[in-house]
Amino acid sequence: MMVGVLNNSENVVISQVSKRFGDTQAVKNLDLVVPRGIVYGLLGPNGSGKSTTMKMLLSLVKPDSGSISVFGIDPQKDPLKVKRLIGYVPETPRLYEFLTGWEYIGFLCTIHGFNPAEQEYRVREFFDAFELSGHENELIGGYSHGMKQKIALIGALIGKPQLLILDEPLGGLDPKAARIVKDLITELSEEGVTIIFSTHVMEIADAICNKICILYKGEKLIEATPKELKELANTPGSTLEEVFLNLTGSSDLGPIVDALAGKSE
Amino acid sequence: MLNFRISMKIANVLALASARARSGETKIQHRTPIWQYTNIVMGILFSVIAFLGVYFGAQNLGFDDFMLKPLLSQLLFFTPSAITFSCVVFALLYEFNQSAFNISLDAINWLPISAGDYVLGSCICTLYFSLPVIGTIYGAMLGLAFLIGSFEGWILTLILGLLGGLIGGFATEILRAALNRASASMFKKSGQASIYGRLLIYIIFLTVFMSVFNIEVVFQVAQWFNMVAGGAWFFPLFWPSLAVLSLLSNNFTMTLTYSSLTLLLTWVFFVVGSSIRERNWVPEPVVMSVAPVGSIKPLASSRSFLGFTGAEAAIIRKDLRSLVRRRELMIYLSLPFIMVFVTLLSNGFEDLFNKAAPMADRLSFFQSPGISLLYLTFFLSIVSVGQEGGAAVNLLSAPIDIGKIARAKLVSTLILPLIGFGLTLLAIVLILQVSVALLALVAVFGLSCISGTAEAGLIIGSRFVDYTEVPRARFFRPEGVFIGIIGVVGVILANLSPLWLADQWGLSALTIPTEVVMVSAVAVIINLALLKLIPSQVAYALERAPL
Numbered sequence: 001m002m003v004g005v006l007n008n009s010e011n012v013v014i015s016q017v018s019k020r021f022g023d024t025q026a027v028k029n030l031d032l033v034v035p036r037g038i039v040y041g042l043l044g045p046n047g048s049g050k051s052t053t054m055k056m057l058l059s060l061v062k063p064d065s066g067s068i069s070v071f072g073i074d075p076q077k078d079p080l081k082v083k084r085l086i087g088y089v090p091e092t093p094r095l096y097e098f099l100t101g102w103e104y105i106g107f108l109c110t111i112h113g114f115n116p117a118e119q120e121y122r123v124r125e126f127f128d129a130f131e132l133s134g135h136e137n138e139l140i141g142g143y144s145h146g147m148k149q150k151i152a153l154i155g156a157l158i159g160k161p162q163l164l165i166l167d168e169p170l171g172g173l174d175p176k177a178a179r180i181v182k183d184l185i186t187e188l189s190e191e192g193v194t195i196i197f198s199t200h201v202m203e204i205a206d207a208i209c210n211k212i213c214i215l216y217k218g219e220k221l222i223e224a225t226p227k228e229l230k231e232l233a234n235t236p237g238s239t240l241e242e243v244f245l246n247l248t249g250s251s252d253l254g255p256i257v258d259a260l261a262g263k264s265e
Numbered sequence: 266m267l268n269f270r271i272s273m274k275i276a277n278v279l280a281l282a283s284a285r286a287r288s289g290e291t292k293i294q295h296r297t298p299i300w301q302y303t304n305i306v307m308g309i310l311f312s313v314i315a316f317l318g319v320y321f322g323a324q325n326l327g328f329d330d331f332m333l334k335p336l337l338s339q340l341l342f343f344t345p346s347a348i349t350f351s352c353v354v355f356a357l358l359y360e361f362n363q364s365a366f367n368i369s370l371d372a373i374n375w376l377p378i379s380a381g382d383y384v385l386g387s388c389i390c391t392l393y394f395s396l397p398v399i400g401t402i403y404g405a406m407l408g409l410a411f412l413i414g415s416f417e418g419w420i421l422t423l424i425l426g427l428l429g430g431l432i433g434g435f436a437t438e439i440l441r442a443a444l445n446r447a448s449a450s451m452f453k454k455s456g457q458a459s460i461y462g463r464l465l466i467y468i469i470f471l472t473v474f475m476s477v478f479n480i481e482v483v484f485q486v487a488q489w490f491n492m493v494a495g496g497a498w499f500f501p502l503f504w505p506s507l508a509v510l511s512l513l514s515n516n517f518t519m520t521l522t523y524s525s526l527t528l529l530l531t532w533v534f535f536v537v538g539s540s541i542r543e544r545n546w547v548p549e550p551v552v553m554s555v556a557p558v559g560s561i562k563p564l565a566s567s568r569s570f571l572g573f574t575g576a577e578a579a580i581i582r583k584d585l586r587s588l589v590r591r592r593e594l595m596i597y598l599s600l601p602f603i604m605v606f607v608t609l610l611s612n613g614f615e616d617l618f619n620k621a622a623p624m625a626d627r628l629s630f631f632q633s634p635g636i637s638l639l640y641l642t643f644f645l646s647i648v649s650v651g652q653e654g655g656a657a658v659n660l661l662s663a664p665i666d667i668g669k670i671a672r673a674k675l676v677s678t679l680i681l682p683l684i685g686f687g688l689t690l691l692a693i694v695l696i697l698q699v700s701v702a703l704l705a706l707v708a709v710f711g712l713s714c715i716s717g718t719a720e721a722g723l724i725i726g727s728r729f730v731d732y733t734e735v736p737r738a739r740f741f742r743p744e745g746v747f748i749g750i751i752g753v754v755g756v757i758l759a760n761l762s763p764l765w766l767a768d769q770w771g772l773s774a775l776t777i778p779t780e781v782v783m784v785s786a787v788a789v790i791i792n793l794a795l796l797k798l799i800p801s802q803v804a805y806a807l808e809r810a811p812l
Contacts, residue, residue: 055812058662060658060661060662060812061812080664080665080666081664083662083663083664084664086662088662090658090812092655094654094655094656094657094658094659095656095659096583096587096656096659097656098586098587098590098591099583099586100554100555103555103586106579107579107582107583107659108659108663110575110576110578110579111575111576111579111580111659111660111663111664111665112663112664113575113576113664137554137555137556138553138554138555139553139554139555139590141553142553
């Protein structure tokens with residue numbers, strides 16, 4: 001596995017990037033360097049800027065200031081070149097519900113410039129692995145949330161991208177599919193694919209991420225390996241969840257839970 | 266078993282009716298402004314205007330009782346049944362614009378609302394939408410009633426019309442709940458044929474609906490109904506009208522009988538609707554399979570064709586599938602069929618085959634298919650970008666430039682109108698046997714109008730794009746339609762301008778080939794200008810797509 005800071009053409013680099021939506025500061029002076037071939041976890045509570053950061057890498061959202069480089073390419077200057085390198089799974093799968101799963105993957109292959117006929121064997125393998133076989137000819141509108149998520153994942157993985165951007169990719173997946181995705185992420189990173197991954201599930205981040213960045217209110221709180229993060233808690237055996245809650249200032253949830261449960265002090 | 270005391274809580278019913286009525290709005294206001302009761306205000310306003318219009322209009326035009334009485338009688342007995350049918354059709358149309366998937370996620374499904382509340386609330390909501398039309402009809406009838414001093418029929422019609430509306434609404438609820446159940450299993454088994462079957466059913470349904478509400482057709486039916494209604498007692502939906510008919514015939518026993526039967530029918534429909542709703546509450550999203558399970562088609566070819574790249578071809582193919590598979594878009598596909606059918610019903614087509622009739626008259630028959638094709642082109646193009654909805658992110662995250670997306674969108678909106686236009690030209694050749702020069706003029710003019718309409722529609726649809734999908738797909742902002750229609754009329758007038766100018770300048774002796782050249786020159790200018798604008802407008806729309 002290649003870990004470490006290389007020259008910028010080998011990394012995903014975000015430098016002093018800010019983005020504001022109206023009154024909301026989504027991302028503020030963010031600096032990140034994601035070396036090629038690592039699994040990079042973006043963690044943070046809702047509204048912390050994870051999805052916005054990911055969308056800026058894809059050129060879907062334009063930063064107000066700062067610069068971004070994806071393997072040496074500026075997404076704003078050459079968006080098509082960047083999009084050819086990226087496989088993306090948004091937080092909520094947005095699929096064409098009037099297409100069948102099979103037609104949708106064929107559509108994605110074609111607009112990404114792959115020959116669908118050459119990809120067919122791989123698509124079949126993905127359908128089998130995710131237990132979607134038998135549902136190929138059904139319209140996506142009738143799929144469950146988990147099935148849609150699987151289709152979105154196949155769509156992102158099918159073109160063997162150099163950079164995978166996965167925004168909460170395990171949401172709605174059954175345990176078997178979740179395990180396959182986790183193992184696949186590890187394997188792809190070993191093959192040199194860079195994976196930027198957001199999740200709320202600390203165990204998953206702990207298990208598969210080489211590096212974790214915790215975002216809070218659009219700013220980077222900390223960037224470290226899972227092991228380093230746990231050491232920061234200064235308590236033997238502390239979990240990544242505890243570290244996360246400490247860093248985001250929400251460690252003492254007792255009074256909130258009591259209030260919600262209707263228990264007054 | 267239904268608990269009517271609980272289920273009929275009026276607060277729940279009205280809240281539900283209000284939620285459904287508001288569901289088409291883009292945003293919810295914190296305070297309810299007066300215009301949110303638009304339909305109530307319009308219903309009252311239209312009824313007053315109709316009343317005054319009929320009352321003073323008929324007096325000024327010198328109509329007497331002898332002329333007005335039969336008209337009022339026809340309207341009085343026709344109205345309750347008409348309201349029943351219109352409520353059924355309207356409610357079904359409203360439901361057709363919602364996806365079963367979105368309905369199944371509707372919060373209303375897990376709120377503590379009984380089936381009776383839901384059914385009555387939904388029915389009130391349907392009536393709410395029809396208020397302007399109902400208000401106009403009752404206002405006009407009241408004007409007539411005042412003129413001839415006969416109110417008892419009007420009052421009975423008002424009550425029975427309300428019951429008729431409730432019957433229509435409850436009938437729709439029965440149909441909806443039953444269809445929720447039936448369609449899921451039917452479509453699961455029937456494969457590709459089910460998609461085209463559904464499209465066909467939808468086109469037939471809408472064609473019948475539009476024909477029923479075509480004023481000429483309505484009058485023909487009204488006259489027929491007047492003759493046979495006396496024998497229609499076995500059809501319960503005619504009972505309200507038969508009650509009015511009996512009153513007008515001074516048969517009070519039958520008036521009371523049919524009125525009581527109508528009341529009973531309303532209650533039966535409500536009970537049945539509520540119990541079916543209770544058993545089949547949440548609509549199952551239809552699991553539709555386009556091919557038998559286990560059969561695998563090759564993944565779509567990425568080869569380019571007709572000068573389009575593989576990616577462009579993929580978008581075109583996707584948009585065409587969207588058109589025949591999405592319930593919300595089928596209404597636009599139905600437009601040409603509706604307009605041609607209604608024209609045939611209203612005008613007939615005897616002149617078309619009369620070789621003695623002037624060619625201009627015979628050719629004018631094709632105005633209706635021509636205009637309907639322009640409607641089709643306009644609506645297909647205006648929805649083209651907005652129909653992407655949240656899935657626009659698939660195009661945005663793909664390595665395909667805006668120019669190609671715009672080209673694909675334009676072509677996908679043009680394919681069906683051009684096929685329709687080709688068939689129209691074929692019919693002109695076969696039936697009218699026109700000269701080659703005249704055919705060329707019609708072809709150039711038609712092609713330019715269709716392409717210009719598609720381009721204008723795509724520009725307007727992009728500028729006024731609306732990606733809203735829940736609770737129902739909107740595709741474009743309403744003001745876009747008005748501006749778009751003005752734009753399309755401008756395009757057609759510009760295409761007509763060489764012929765009009767030639768006529769104004771006394772150049773009527775121009776040969777048809779000269780006219781073909783003039784129209785072609787203008788067509789090229791218009792189309793080039795519009796084509797230049799499209800990519801920037803599509804880019805504008807995609808920048809606003811939900812991410």
